[in-house]
Amino acid sequence: MTVTTEVTQQGRGRPLTRLKGHWIDDWRPEEPEFWANGGAKVARRNLIFSIFSEHIGFSVWTLWSVLVLFLGPAYGIDPAGKFTLTAVPALFGAVLRIPYTFAVAKFGGRNWTIFSAALLLVPSVLAAFLIEPGVSYSTLLILAAIAGVGGGNFASSMANINAFYPQRLKGWALGINAGGGNLGVAAVQLVGLLVLATAGKDHPGLVAGIYIPLIVLATLGSALFMDNLSHARNDKRGMRDVSRDPHTWIMSVLYIGTFGSFIGFGFAFGQVLQVQFKDDFPTPIDAAYLTFLGPLLGSLIRPFGGALADKLGGARVTFWNFVAMAAAASVVLVASQQKSLALFLTGFILLFVFSGLGNGSTYKMIPAIFRAKAELGVANGGDPGAAEVESRRLAAALIGIAGAVGAFGGVLVNVAFRQSFLTYKTGDGAYIAFIAFYALCFALTYLVYIRTHSRKLVGV
Template structure:
């Protein structure tokens, strides 16, 4: 989905002017006078609050990745397949709600929807806090509570859509990169902090994993209410979304994004359970490092792609991902925790770099070969591609845990799943090369 910003012809103020409800009827960040006359400060304030709210969204989205490995010790009788279902389902729901979450920004206003989407996080937090105290709860009830965590995955789409309208084109890439990295970092932070919180005092208090986020969510909603703004000129651009859906490059890039962002969110969710089940004596609290590496390397991937081209860096990231998966296979075969753990850090590094590179490719692909007159349409189509790819890519967070579960059920080992992932990364690298980098291909000369 994509949206666009329209302005009124009646009055064009040179400074931002609110009307009741913290609405701006005119917002023109491309006007230097408007931008330096207060627009920049307002945009940065909205970005700061948005990062905080999106950060909490990712935290709640990843909560079950922390809780699931601890459920058996809390009295829950779960098979490994059931554990992977509880890990995978939040990603499935989060990916599915990303498109409607994007529609919500022009419908309700960015500030208003940030408040609502933050408050919605109270539902999965409260549900988790309750259900983990019920060891006799049915697996279906556990699945339902886990599915609610998917609300956190939708926050990314609405947050990125909203922030994109506050900044001029020259600063949009940096702003969106900070917004995305800040959100992604929530996955690693929750895997670091939550185990410590639930272990304070005697026993293990799993309900704290949900309860600790209730006041944080309320604070995020209050911060959005007091510190963010709505832009009344934003409207849904269904035509651009439709054009993107009809363009084959949208689906090629979506396929690649499954391999980059899908790997990040999928491995982030599965990593704590993999360590707990494959290396029971190892310090599984180190699992948070994987998501942190993936989040921090995302902006690095974008910066390197700006210099070398997104396609080249994407191919390199898939090579890194394949190497990491091969290393993880070796770690399982030799039962070496060090090899397995370090190989997964390589996987997260490749996923993070690939995330930044793939997002950099999108505007370049749709800008290639267009005349100056066609550029506005190309930009809107690229925005539609970003919305579609962001949703499709998140389904990787479902496919990877379910791949591990299927391999364990059919072969008694995780190795076949990792072998399939290696093949997928090789195919994705080959696709990137053939479509965007191969000498003689239509887009090879465009430095995609």
């Protein structure tokens, strides 16, 4: 049985209808009248609560970037062990992004948001009550791994919001959704600072505890105000088909350089400050005053990266962005060798800013690549309608793969820092590795997408 909702076309078309419960049976965002007479309102409501849930998910995912600052001498964990604790949730979050992408189509966007939000209670409650002196390192590793569930929320949230918005507004909607989620990295840093400034360094469980009521609110909000779209179905063959395209793996490498850097530095920055400049940051609260700034700026600038790519071209913006990231990493390396805190902070903040800018520009490149390939196919006699459908199908699948592979970059960043501090007692080895990787990324971008005589993908 279907029931007509409050959203109607005022006599100018079919009314929006729902199946029983929160399932919407008829969703036509590409029709201007439908969108203007209620569709936009429904999509906006779902976007708001999707952002809230995803934001909390990012905070829980990066919770251990703060918790490790509380693990003082009483816990008996060296810097290498702490970098492992931050690498573990990054790894599990990256792995979960693939199944989370498919979950929206199988269970419904609202239903999965409710479940994935409620699931965040598990790592938060466990961390709130189990982290105290005397806890075993293996227990801490398990708790850190469980926090990885927050990393999957981004993939399901993006897949869900993508289905609600018309093509002309997808870039804006997905940019706002992603940026709002990324802000969770900065928010958890501020929560950690609040706890350190008020309760002190002996109460790490309070950081996780603060999120428990917020998770309940996100779960209830999703249940009361979000919807499922009955037509939203993932193409299960999409990832298989797109995995055969070389552009999939090139773009995944580039996304490791942008999003992988952002999330990896978000996990590691506080520890790096305490280890690299321990005389300047003798207590966790000293480092916490600065750790939120980089993730905050990187999150806020992400939509501008997409807008700049719209204006100048995604490949061009991405190329120069990686050049700037290599330069910023070089500044960090020089600052580390000269033990200049001011220069070190400047270089690292620039790395956050450019990684956020690059998140936007690389995301814009993905649909542009397949749209350009579709245009080539049409020019060679292909069907325009079929080419457009195929380009959207493959672009959506690539976004899922690149999101997962890019998140794995967060693991590589923390592993690089761990090995560098073990081997050299400084982060210099990691900084050199970052410079080399960014050089690889801007070389790939130039050779594949910019070089004039090989650039068949016009408009990327």
